[in-house]
Amino acid sequence: MVGMIDYAGRIDHQVKIRGFRIELGEIEARLQAHPAIREVSVLALDGQLAAYLVPNEPDQDQQSLRETLKNELRAHLPDYMVPTHFIV
Template sequence: MTIYVLDTQGRPVPLGAVGELCIGGAGVARGYLNRPELTSEKFPLDPFSKIQGSRMYKTGDLARYMEDGNLIFLGRNDHQVKIRGFRIELGEIEARLVEHSEVREAVVIALGDGVAKRLVAYVVAAPQEALAYNLRSHLEAVLPEYMIPTAFVRLDVLPLTPNGKLDR
């Protein structure tokens, strides 16, 4: 089995960059039964394999390889939004927020529509007067401006559904 982290064009991303987690190798299925369109989308040919006709599976998960070889899972790719023409991976912002020493958990959502759409970060952290300022400064050092949330909301715990999943 081979694990790839690829960009939207199917190219490997640099170390530390976020991409889609893809799996290749002998254990990968050939596709979905009687679903050729979904098979071609989720099980493309594996361009990195030496075996003719082998496929890889596009998981829909976001990940990044670290320099030490560890693979960091960032969440589902279906938490992608478009704001002011920029495609934004909410999981990338969340991952950067939890790198901050004050943050235990983080969720970022997009609120509003059209030109009024904005990012709001919800963080589980100890109460602190300058928390929003500190988090904004932290993110400005590691993310482009269009990925910086306009608001930061501190919570004691993140809301969960009755099934124990995050209630976005």
């Protein structure tokens, strides 16, 4: 494969959704800073953002956690950076 370049994707995890450039790591960092969250990963799927979350307390009410995190993000990030889906 001399002279061939294999493109494996972006290293900075930047995506473009609805015309906005979004740094997924910025959203992940904001979610990870919340004391109720142990692990997080944010992905762009079919033009929407999805946050995959592992809570510190597995017994915590998932709907309440979703709403809390969504409100937290809305207070600090533009609307287009708030994930549509929160999967706990």
